[in-house]
Amino acid sequence: KAGVTQTPRYLIKTRGQQVTLSCSPISGHRSVSWYQQTPGQGLQFLFEYFSETQRNKGNFPGRFSGRQFSNSRSEMNVSTLELGDSALYLCASSLSPAFSYEQYFGPGTRLTVT
Amino acid sequence: AQKITQTQPGMFVQEKEAVTLDCTYDTSDPSYGLFWYKQPSSGEMIFLIYQGSYDQQNATEGRYSLNFQKARKSANLVISASQLGDSAMYFCAMREGANQGGKLIFGQGTELSVKP
Numbered sequence A: 001k002a003g004v005t006q007t008p009r010y011l012i013k014t015r016g017q018q019v020t021l022s023c024s025p026i027s028g029h030r031s032v033s034w035y036q037q038t039p040g041q042g043l044q045f046l047f048e049y050f051s052e053t054q055r056n057k058g059n060f061p062g063r064f065s066g067r068q069f070s071n072s073r074s075e076m077n078v079s080t081l082e083l084g085d086s087a088l089y090l091c092a093s094s095l096s097p098a099f100s101y102e103q104y105f106g107p108g109t110r111l112t113v114t
Numbered sequence B: 001a002q003k004i005t006q007t008q009p010g011m012f013v014q015e016k017e018a019v020t021l022d023c024t025y026d027t028s029d030p031s032y033g034l035f036w037y038k039q040p041s042s043g044e045m046i047f048l049i050y051q052g053s054y055d056q057q058n059a060t061e062g063r064y065s066l067n068f069q070k071a072r073k074s075a076n077l078v079i080s081a082s083q084l085g086d087s088a089m090y091f092c093a094m095r096e097g098a099n100q101g102g103k104l105i106f107g108q109g110t111e112l113s114v115k116p
Helices: none
Strands: A005-007 A010-013 A019-024 A031-038 A042-050 A053-057 A064-068 A074-078 A087-094 A109-113 B010-014 B019-021 B032-039 B046-052 B064-069 B074-079 B088-096 B110-115
Touching: A005 A087, A010 A019, A019 A087, A019 A109, A031 A074, A042 A064, A042 A074, A053 A064, A074 A087, B010 B019, B019 B110, B032 B064, B032 B074, B046 B064, B046 B074, B074 B088
Parallel strands: A010 A109, B010 B110
Antiparallel strands: A005 A019, A019 A074, A031 A042, A031 A087, A042 A053, A064 A074, A087 A109, B019 B074, B032 B046, B032 B088, B064 B074, B088 B110
């Protein structure tokens, strides 16, 4: 069974631009979560989708948004990029959002904002 | 307040020896799950082991075991017979209750170095 895939793997953008990252979950998984990882703040939860509905959102500004499609694939968008948005963005999928289900992570998208 | 605390920023272990990575957590939710992930330098987070708050026995997965002490709110990861490939960052994480959905709360991580 294929794992979680994320595209693109690397991205370089300029301040003020916007970016869209894509995540395809493991087949059959309907819950997709996004995380931001930086050296200073560590791993922080962005948002989670289940059956095309956002169920949970982390403490990030409105510039960060996401959506999930009927095939469970998910995208996240960051508008008006800032230097501080440079990070590794990780997507994780799970069979269910319930606490007892493991989340499996993709390889991440490394975003650099210049 | 910090919900997941990993007090060891870095650790060294000799190859073939066992090592314990510490994790304490804080929650008032009776239903929660505790997870350990490994992150090599490539960046991908690899799921290692899971322990549920209602599980009576400690979880084990191959060379990984979780020393779950509920009263102390402790969920230490034990790696037996360390291998060079175990060198990586290790993160402890928690999910609280069914209503919290998929949100994982992570600790700051422990960098493990295995020496030959």
